[in-house]
Amino acid sequence: MAERVVDRNHEYVRIEGVTKRFGEFVAVDNVSLSIYKGEIFCLLGGSGCGKTTLLRMLAGFEAPSAGRILIDGQDMAGIPPYERPVNMMFQSYALFPHMSVLQNVAFGLEQEGLPRAEIERRVAEMLDIVKLGEFGKRKPHQLSGGQRQRVALARALVKRPKLLLLDEPLGALDKKLREHTQFELINLQEQLGVTFVVVTHDQEEAMTLASRIGVMNKGQITQVGTPTDIYEFPNSRFVADFIGSVNMFEGQLIEDEPGHVRIRCPELESTVFVSHGISAPPDAKVTVAIRPEKIDMSRVAEEGENRAKGVVKEIAYMGDLSVYLVRLDSTRLVRVTIPNTDRHDERIVWDETVYLSWQPSSPVVLIQ
Amino acid sequence: MRTLIATWRNISRPRNWVIAIPYVWLLAFFAIPFVIVLKISFSSMQPIQPGYAPLWQWVEETQRLVATINVDNYQALWRNNLYVSTFIYSLKVAAVSTVLCLLIGYPMAYAIARSAPTTRNLLLMLIILPFWTSFLLRVYAWVGLLKSNGVINNALLALGWIDQPLTLLYTDFAVYVGIVYSYLPFMILPLYANLEKHDFTLLEAAADLGAKPMTSFFKVTLPLSLPGIVAGCLLVFIPAVGEYVIPSLLGRTDQLMIGTVLSAQFFSARNWPVASAVAIVLLLLLLLPILLFQRYQRRELEAAKR
Numbered sequence: 001m002a003e004r005v006v007d008r009n010h011e012y013v014r015i016e017g018v019t020k021r022f023g024e025f026v027a028v029d030n031v032s033l034s035i036y037k038g039e040i041f042c043l044l045g046g047s048g049c050g051k052t053t054l055l056r057m058l059a060g061f062e063a064p065s066a067g068r069i070l071i072d073g074q075d076m077a078g079i080p081p082y083e084r085p086v087n088m089m090f091q092s093y094a095l096f097p098h099m100s101v102l103q104n105v106a107f108g109l110e111q112e113g114l115p116r117a118e119i120e121r122r123v124a125e126m127l128d129i130v131k132l133g134e135f136g137k138r139k140p141h142q143l144s145g146g147q148r149q150r151v152a153l154a155r156a157l158v159k160r161p162k163l164l165l166l167d168e169p170l171g172a173l174d175k176k177l178r179e180h181t182q183f184e185l186i187n188l189q190e191q192l193g194v195t196f197v198v199v200t201h202d203q204e205e206a207m208t209l210a211s212r213i214g215v216m217n218k219g220q221i222t223q224v225g226t227p228t229d230i231y232e233f234p235n236s237r238f239v240a241d242f243i244g245s246v247n248m249f250e251g252q253l254i255e256d257e258p259g260h261v262r263i264r265c266p267e268l269e270s271t272v273f274v275s276h277g278i279s280a281p282p283d284a285k286v287t288v289a290i291r292p293e294k295i296d297m298s299r300v301a302e303e304g305e306n307r308a309k310g311v312v313k314e315i316a317y318m319g320d321l322s323v324y325l326v327r328l329d330s331t332r333l334v335r336v337t338i339p340n341t342d343r344h345d346e347r348i349v350w351d352e353t354v355y356l357s358w359q360p361s362s363p364v365v366l367i368q
Numbered sequence: 369m370r371t372l373i374a375t376w377r378n379i380s381r382p383r384n385w386v387i388a389i390p391y392v393w394l395l396a397f398f399a400i401p402f403v404i405v406l407k408i409s410f411s412s413m414q415p416i417q418p419g420y421a422p423l424w425q426w427v428e429e430t431q432r433l434v435a436t437i438n439v440d441n442y443q444a445l446w447r448n449n450l451y452v453s454t455f456i457y458s459l460k461v462a463a464v465s466t467v468l469c470l471l472i473g474y475p476m477a478y479a480i481a482r483s484a485p486t487t488r489n490l491l492l493m494l495i496i497l498p499f500w501t502s503f504l505l506r507v508y509a510w511v512g513l514l515k516s517n518g519v520i521n522n523a524l525l526a527l528g529w530i531d532q533p534l535t536l537l538y539t540d541f542a543v544y545v546g547i548v549y550s551y552l553p554f555m556i557l558p559l560y561a562n563l564e565k566h567d568f569t570l571l572e573a574a575a576d577l578g579a580k581p582m583t584s585f586f587k588v589t590l591p592l593s594l595p596g597i598v599a600g601c602l603l604v605f606i607p608a609v610g611e612y613v614i615p616s617l618l619g620r621t622d623q624l625m626i627g628t629v630l631s632a633q634f635f636s637a638r639n640w641p642v643a644s645a646v647a648i649v650l651l652l653l654l655l656l657p658i659l660l661f662q663r664y665q666r667r668e669l670e671a672a673k674r
Binding site: 082083092095107108112159 | 576578
């Protein structure tokens with residue numbers, strides 16, 4: 001997807017060396033991070049990686065054990081959730097079951113002590129934006145999952161927060177609705193100019209929503225970057241493996257020049273030639289990571305570097321593309337995806353011998 | 369007729385006999401005694417056995433069945449100030465005790481529901497523990513605590529906080545202490561059962577939307593705990609109105625509660641017809657809150673089903 005422009009001059013949230021301990025367990029480990037005004041920042045990671053704890057510290061439900069959180073330049077230490085310029089959309093939505101949709105959405109504005117007429121106007125306006133205008137009188141249990149999600153969103157957004165925190169916002173929706181809602185969320189964010197911090201374990205969700213992604217693992221931020229950065233230039237084996245699928249080969253650096261490197265991998269017949277330099281000590285152990293869609297597959301044998309020969313063991317036809325598992329002579333399985341561009345193509349079948357190749361610019365060399 | 373046959377078919381099926389047991393129980397130990405009491409309440413006192421006049425009699429001379437319905441007993445209740453004031457006093461004592469139980473029990477139930485699961489069981493155990501001793505014994509123990517040379521007065525005298533023993537026993541205060549002490553678990557347990565199910569994230573959501581803790585409590589926790597409050601209040605109020613043991617042991621001698629009057633009429637005055645009328649009126653008075661409670665419960669159940 002297209003990268004959105006982020007105004008890097010306008011830092012809105014600043015997290016400085018934040019650590020959170022629960023007894024012996026370190027949930028968030030010395031995280032420093034800047035989030036800019038108007039962006040959608042995704043915290044991506046598996047369960048227990050500390051992403052939700054970090055979000056809850058932004059909302060004020062947990063206090064950092066060490067470090068500082070600044071929102072719009074103001075230190076948030078000791079400021080309770082009800083005094084923060086931040087609103088949160090909960091994973092479970094946390095709608096008040098005894099209140100109607102209107103009452104739920106009006107709740108936050110009532111706390112500000114606004115006049116009745118203004119509350120009613122803003123609630124009606126917000127319900128129109130999330131297309132729930134006719135559902136004001138319903139109770140949450142009379143709504144579908146998607147409608148509840150939109151009530152939760154409206155309830156948080158009606159307060160006009162500068163920063164909206166979203167905890168797995170699409171987690172409870174089915175796949176079709178999720179895709180639709182993703183784009184609605186982005187539109188809404190652009191329309192209202194709110195800064196979003198989204199927590200998710202779903203990399204696809206993070207890729208579509210985010211202007212930048214922070215990948216978290218074991219309480220630490222492993223990499224921060226645009227979706228393209230994270231996918232094409234992962235900085236560690238963890239990130240490469242976590243985002244999308246990847247073929248990784250252990251290897252040894254045999255030639256290290258500023259403009260290119262050569263690596264020998266025991267699992268591959270030919271050497272791997274990479275058309276960019278890396279910063280690693282000579283003879284270092286490295287990992288070569290190649291994405292499945294960047295590998296070409298053909299029936300015709302060719303000589304040279306960046307090649308491998310194998311036999312097709314599994315085929316998964318997905319419609320738009322097909323996934324092949326190819327067993328190399330070294331018994332190593334390699335994942336290759338080929339787009340199904342031609343309807344009448346004579347497709348490669350099981351147990352065919354195939355020749356794999358890739359461009360020198362395709363592999364990523366990982367040292368960590 | 370068709371429904372009758374259908375009912376009979378249902379009854380004759382052996383697997384339905386299992387649920388017949390509670391019905392037989394209710395019939396034998398509630399419905400039949402109730403009808404008997406109702407019958408006695410419309411009869412008049414008679415010095416010979418069984419103590420009340422029969423409601424209908426076969427008169428030989430006229431060859432007719434004569435029924436004598438006597439409403440004097442009910443009129444007596446209405447006309448006699450003693451009964452009216454006793455009923456009002458009983459309702460007042462029960463109402464005040466219920467409110468006190470709610471005020472004391474709600475924070476306790478809330479604290480238990482919010483405590484860690486391991487301590488929660490211990491705390492619940494402590495609430496239930498008093499049931500392991502006899503009710504009568506526990507109420508009687510309060511006599512020892514409250515009397516002029518009882519534990520409380522002696523302690524206060526020893527501390528020098530008072531010069532004269534306080535009159536604690538045989539007062540309204542003593543009755544409230546007794547009822548609140550005895551019925552508090554009936555308030556706490558339904559409240560706990562309700563509060564324990566509350567979703568804590570709702571309070572976080574309220575805080576996130578700008579509500580201070582007090583506002584969150586009154587706008588979120590309290591309305592959601594209403595079913596528990598209603599259940600607890602009825603469980604305290606209904607038995608407290610007819611309470612007999614506590615006011616007899618701890619209460620005033622110049623103002624009786626209806627349970628005491630009922631027992632006196634039955635066993636001392638041996639005026640079964642009037643005593644029965646008192647019992648019937650008491651039942652009707654209590655039927656109202658019970659019906660309200662049942663309607664409320666049914667509504668809750670329907671709401672939960674949706």
